[in-house]
Amino acid sequence: MTKKYITGFSAVAVLAALLITGCKRETFKPLAAENFELANKAFIRFYNAALSTTKNYLYQGDVPLTGAAVAYGGVFPSSAGFYGTVNSGQQNLLIKDTTTGATQNQVTVSANFDAGKRYTIFTYDTLTSVKYLAVEDVIEVPADTSARLRFVNLPFSRTDVPNIDIYSKKANQNIFTNVSPLSATSFIPYASVQSDTLYVRATGTTDNVATLNNFIASRRRSYTLIFRGNYNATSGATARTLTSLLTY
Incomplete structure (x- = not known):
């Protein structure tokens, strides 16, 4: 009886070992497709x-x-x-x-x-x-609660147009200055969770050529401001306008 008991235990042990070995093989199966696609x-x-x-x-x-x-x-x-x-x-x-x-x-x-x-x-x-x-x-996720903001200047005109400033009513100052047409700025820090009004102005002037109302940036997110449309049109589907895009 004792001998049969030991033989049965050994068989169970061998089976367990095989199962464990099988599990290990599955655990270390290459996952290149998932990790490096x-x-x-x-x-x-x-x-x-x-x-x-x-x-x-x-x-x-x-x-x-x-x-x-x-x-x-x-x-x-x-x-x-x-x-x-x-x-x-x-x-x-x-x-x-x-x-x-x-x-x-x-x-x-x-x-x-x-x-x-x-x-x-x-x-x-x-x-x-x-x-x-x-x-x-170039995305930088801030360590604090601020956001990031950049400006892309893409108006259309058949004649030369001036460089552009972006004025923040909340900050009471220009946050982008002297940006030439058909160019983009780098991202800058920008206060989050605060409603702001942003104005497009010809550099060095206080005349507003486009306005973005109620702009609110979420914490630690990156946004792009885009000035687009016909620079000389103030109404219609292609009128000059300032829009925002959540970039990241």
């Missing part, structure tokens, strides 16, 4: 500030990156603060209207996208003369 990707957003454009799509090679069309004033991805992905390295992305007979010119975005970094591609100008500005989104 984004290792060679860059992150991008696309903001359309090109007047009168309605059906813009972004492609990498023959692969569409956008789903729904991006119209004037629209953004991809449409969810605030989100990014799409592209292969890193030197890339030629294509922005185009795929509608048969479309008059919009195709735009090739030729840029080097570093793996792991974030970028926003802004289009501007008009339907038949679309151009682009690609900007790296």
